Amino acid sequence: MTSGNEVRVLRAAERAAAVWKNGGGVTREIAAWPESAGTGAFEWRVSLADVAADGPFSGFPGIDRTLTLAEGAGMDLTVAGAHRLVDERYAPRHFAGDAPTDCRLLDGPVVNFNVMYRRDxxxxxxxxxxxxxxxxxxxxxxxxxxxxxxxxxxxxxxxxxxxxxxxxxxxxxxxxxxxxxxxxxxxxxxxxxxxxxxxxxxx
Amino acid sequence: MTSGNEVRVLRAAERAAAVWKNGGGVTREIAAWPESAGTGAFEWRVSLADVAADGPFSGFPGIDRTLTLAEGAGMDLTVAGAHRLVDERYAPRHFAGDAPTDCRLLDGPVVNFNVMYRRDxxxxxxxxxxxxxxxxxxxxxxxxxxxxxxxxxxxxxxxxxxxxxxxxxxxxxxxxxxxxxxxxxxxxxxxxxxxxxxxxxxx
Structure with missing residues (x-):
C-alpha cells in the first residue's frame, strides 16, 4: 500500500475471482473496508460480479447496494416481489442488499459493478x-x-x-x-x- | 443575478432563441462570459443548438469547442476535410471551432450542447x-x-x-x-x- 499523497492503483489483473456467498456466480473484489473483512463484516465493499445464469442474488443483511450494469444486455430483477428492469449500462441503481432478489438474465451473461455499504x-x-x-x-x-x-x-x-x-x-x-x-x-x-x-x- | 454563497439558476424557459452566426440553425445561450459578449467576443459560451438541416457550422476563430450530442441520432461531421461521426449521445467530443466544419444529419434533427472557449x-x-x-x-x-x-x-x-x-x-x-x-x-x-x-x- 502506498501512503502519503499519491493514489493507490488497484489493477484489474491482480484480482482473484471468488465464488458468490450463495455459490451462484463469481465476484472480483476491487476494494473493501476493513481490508480484511469477509463478505459478512465489511463497512463497504466494491466489486465486479460475473452473472452467467439466472438465480438469486446473495442476501446482505443491513447492507445497501448501488448496482451498475457494466457489460451485457441486462437483468430482470425481482426485488422483494417487485420487478426492476436493469437494462441500461452505466446507470447506477440503488437496491436494498437484504431484500430477497432474484435475477433473470435478459440476453446472456452480464457483469455488474457493485457498491455495497452498511447503511447504518x-x-x-x-x-x-x-x-x-x-x-x-x-x-x-x-x-x-x-x-x-x-x-x-x-x-x-x-x-x-x-x-x-x-x-x-x-x-x-x-x-x-x-x-x-x-x-x-x-x-x-x-x-x-x-x-x-x-x-x-x-x- | 444572485450574489453570495448560492447557486444562480438559469431556467431553460427563460432563454431566447437566436439564429446562428451563419444563419443555418438556432441557438439558445445558457451562459457566456463576459455576459454581454456577442458571438465574436466571448471568453467562453455555453449553448444548446438545434440543427434541423445539413450544412456548415459557423466558424469561430481562436475558439475550441466541446460538443455533446443531447438529442437525435447524430451527425456525420467533416472537420477540416476529415470525417468525424458523432452518433453517441452524452459523450463530450472536442473540436477546433475554427476548422471548417460541415454537418450532415444522420437521421433527422439533433440538439447539441456546446461549450466554446477562447483557447489562448x-x-x-x-x-x-x-x-x-x-x-x-x-x-x-x-x-x-x-x-x-x-x-x-x-x-x-x-x-x-x-x-x-x-x-x-x-x-x-x-x-x-x-x-x-x-x-x-x-x-x-x-x-x-x-x-x-x-x-x-x-x-
Missing amino acids: TTRAETAVVRGDLALAAAEPGETLLVVALDGPAVLEGAGAGPGETVELARYDAALAPAGLACRVRTEGRAAVVRFRPRGGGQV | TTRAETAVVRGDLALAAAEPGETLLVVALDGPAVLEGAGAGPGETVELARYDAALAPAGLACRVRTEGRAAVVRFRPRGGGQV
Missing part, C-alpha cells in the same frame, strides 16, 4: 462520468475510489508532483488519499465512488 | 455525469456550471443553508459561486462544465 454507518455516493472532471478531494475519513468501467481513464494530479498522472485500463481502480485534488479524464466511462462515515446528524 | 486564455473541462457526485468547489476566477441534459437533476448544498437544494428540470442550468461545495444527483445525465483562466504556466 456508511454513506456511499456513486456516479458514472465521461469527459474531463475535477474531483472533490476526499475529506479525512472519506474514501474516494475511481474505477475505469469502459475503456481507459486517466487520473491527473494523481501523485506527489504537479501534473503527475495515472493511467487506468478497463476495470483498473484507484484510491485517492484525503486532500488530494485530482481530475479524471475519459472518453469512455469511469465510476467515481465516495464513502463517508454517517455522522449522528446524518442518519 | 481559457481552459474548459466538460463531463457528463449520472448518479450522485460531489463537485470540486470552484476556485476564485473559475466558473462551475451544471446543466441537466436528460431528465431532472438536483443540486444539494446549493444554498447558503446546509442541505439546501435546487431542482433543475431538463436544460435548466446552475452557476455555482467560488468556494461552494455542492453535489449533483441525477438518474438522467447532467453536464458539469468548469472554466479556468489559463495561467502563464499552463499554456
